[in-house]
Amino acid sequence: MSSVPDIAPASAAVARLSALAALTQGERAMIEESEQRSWIVGKHREILREGRPVIQPAILLSGWAARTRNFRDGRRQILSFLLPGDLLGHCRHRDPLAATTVGAVTNCVLAPAPDPLGDPGEGGLAAAYATSSAIEDYYLFRQIARLGRLSAQERLADWMLETHDRCALAGLASAFRFPMPITQEVLADVLGLTSVHVNRTLQIMRKSGLIEMNDRTICLADPRRLAALADYSPMRVAATMTQTR
Amino acid sequence: MSSVPDIAPASAAVARLSALAALTQGERAMIEESEQRSWIVGKHREILREGRPVIQPAILLSGWAARTRNFRDGRRQILSFLLPGDLLGHCRHRDPLAATTVGAVTNCVLAPAPDPLGDPGEGGLAAAYATSSAIEDYYLFRQIARLGRLSAQERLADWMLETHDRCALAGLASAFRFPMPITQEVLADVLGLTSVHVNRTLQIMRKSGLIEMNDRTICLADPRRLAALADYSPMRVAATMTQTR
DNA sequence: CGCGTTCTTGACTGCTTTCAAAGATGGTGG
DNA sequence: CCACCATCTTTGAAAGCAGTCAAGAACGCG
Numbered sequence: 052m053s054s055v056p057d058i059a060p061a062s063a064a065v066a067r068l069s070a071l072a073a074l075t076q077g078e079r080a081m082i083e084e085s086e087q088r089s090w091i092v093g094k095h096r097e098i099l100r101e102g103r104p105v106i107q108p109a110i111l112l113s114g115w116a117a118r119t120r121n122f123r124d125g126r127r128q129i130l131s132f133l134l135p136g137d138l139l140g141h142c143r144h145r146d147p148l149a150a151t152t153v154g155a156v157t158n159c160v161l162a163p164a165p166d167p168l169g170d171p172g173e174g175g176l177a178a179a180y181a182t183s184s185a186i187e188d189y190y191l192f193r194q195i196a197r198l199g200r201l202s203a204q205e206r207l208a209d210w211m212l213e214t215h216d217r218c219a220l221a222g223l224a225s226a227f228r229f230p231m232p233i234t235q236e237v238l239a240d241v242l243g244l245t246s247v248h249v250n251r252t253l254q255i256m257r258k259s260g261l262i263e264m265n266d267r268t269i270c271l272a273d274p275r276r277l278a279a280l281a282d283y284s285p286m287r288v289a290a291t292m293t294q295t296r
Numbered sequence: 297m298s299s300v301p302d303i304a305p306a307s308a309a310v311a312r313l314s315a316l317a318a319l320t321q322g323e324r325a326m327i328e329e330s331e332q333r334s335w336i337v338g339k340h341r342e343i344l345r346e347g348r349p350v351i352q353p354a355i356l357l358s359g360w361a362a363r364t365r366n367f368r369d370g371r372r373q374i375l376s377f378l379l380p381g382d383l384l385g386h387c388r389h390r391d392p393l394a395a396t397t398v399g400a401v402t403n404c405v406l407a408p409a410p411d412p413l414g415d416p417g418e419g420g421l422a423a424a425y426a427t428s429s430a431i432e433d434y435y436l437f438r439q440i441a442r443l444g445r446l447s448a449q450e451r452l453a454d455w456m457l458e459t460h461d462r463c464a465l466a467g468l469a470s471a472f473r474f475p476m477p478i479t480q481e482v483l484a485d486v487l488g489l490t491s492v493h494v495n496r497t498l499q500i501m502r503k504s505g506l507i508e509m510n511d512r513t514i515c516l517a518d519p520r521r522l523a524a525l526a527d528y529s530p531m532r533v534a535a536t537m538t539q540t541r
Numbered sequence: 542c543g544c545g546t547t548c549t550t551g552a553c554t555g556c557t558t559t560c561a562a563a564g565a566t567g568g569t570g571g
Numbered sequence: 572c573c574a575c576c577a578t579c580t581t582t583g584a585a586a587g588c589a590g591t592c593a594a595g596a597a598c599g600c601g
Contacts, residue, residue: 102532120438120440120441120445122441122445122527124527126445127445128445130437130440131440142426143388143426144426144429148532150430150437151437178389181387181389182389184388184389185387185388185389188433188436189395191433191437191440192365192375192395192396192436193365194440195365195375195376195436195439195440196367198444199373199443199487199488200367200371200372200373200488202556202557203556203557234578234579234580243444243445244558245558247557247558247560247581248558250580250581251557251582282367282368282369287347287393447589448588479546479547480547480548489590490590490591491547491548492549492550492590493588493590495547495548495549495550496549497589
């Protein structure tokens, strides 16, 4: 079992999907087998192109990718990030076209998403996929509220708490730390701000002891105050989902 | 066959679902039968509450509803509108909890969503549901880009074009007109603005001949310029979907 | 006709953007 | 091992879009 570039000590994919639904030993093995057939997508390369057919449903094994909408005049909005363990290109209808462009923000490793093998109601893997899809929607809703109603500092606080939880689900975060392998410009593109303003706001948050940053890692120095600032509360999507908090 | 309050001359549900996938005569009949068992939800009443279990998947027959996120301090963001023909509470995993609160913006009529009867790959109704779900995601993506990167005037232009297309799909719009049975405050809540600013921006758009407003109806007076303003392009989700434009 | 909701208007504030340029930082080849 | 270049971060000053607060006008409903 060769190690994977960038992050991912064990397997983010197995960790995350197991957290979403109980998987059989056989299902875990299927995922690990898929990982043998992984491929690499270099930083800044496109993974999916809006309007093009989706070839191969995949799992992101390591790295960060982003769904993006680009405007003609150069403006850019990142709709959501894809983190290790996230699914990509899964569709419930036939002849799906990618709804958005997806690009690799860092170097990424992808693997084919194993087929759930029949029964959609019972299979652990099928359940994990379904829950994953519900979670994705949930984060889209949060992203909308974030962009629509929160100030710059609130957006950053909210996004950090959310991203920390997402990383934790894939086994990639410690209690108060998570990796943030992106530039402030990319961060600005997801938060609907300019990189200049993100920079200034991050400085304020550091000076007021909310966060610490070093080595592309965020430390949530005062989670309480961060959560109060953004009115943050943990996710609840499915009654059956394994709780992580 | 009794007529339904508010809007909906024929059946928005049949119109929209038929546009999403080819339905058999039997399937249309199933929808019309469901409509006999409809119920009314009064303006401002809640239809779904975030975190509560989803009881009954439904179709909206008439009226407008809204997914909403409320902040403790009173701020409010509408995540998306539900228009006649839209599905509500459809979930692919078991024990689903409502991801967001949904409330009736106007008086609404809802009906139980008929069961697709078995085969998920072939049934026209199942296909329509799947496509509907993909479309919902597509509009969430657009909402994110709208809030993140567009100015007030661009947001309004983009939202109007989108909403016109959505109404048209359910047979509720003529070439350049669509109903907008909501106050400017509600409009502000979906666009991430204040009602004061929406008011001023609408005035500018009227004065510059982009739109006309009367009797809770929007007329797209200059669709070309509106589309250019917002970099608007029509939707493409599934290669198999019936095109409406 | 009266009242509550919705729309409109004005003045002022302020958060965020814009534009530019100066530091850091990191990777690469000589 | 260090110079060099590209990328990323930081800083400053000025402008602008949107928000806030308040009050008056218009509208719709009973």
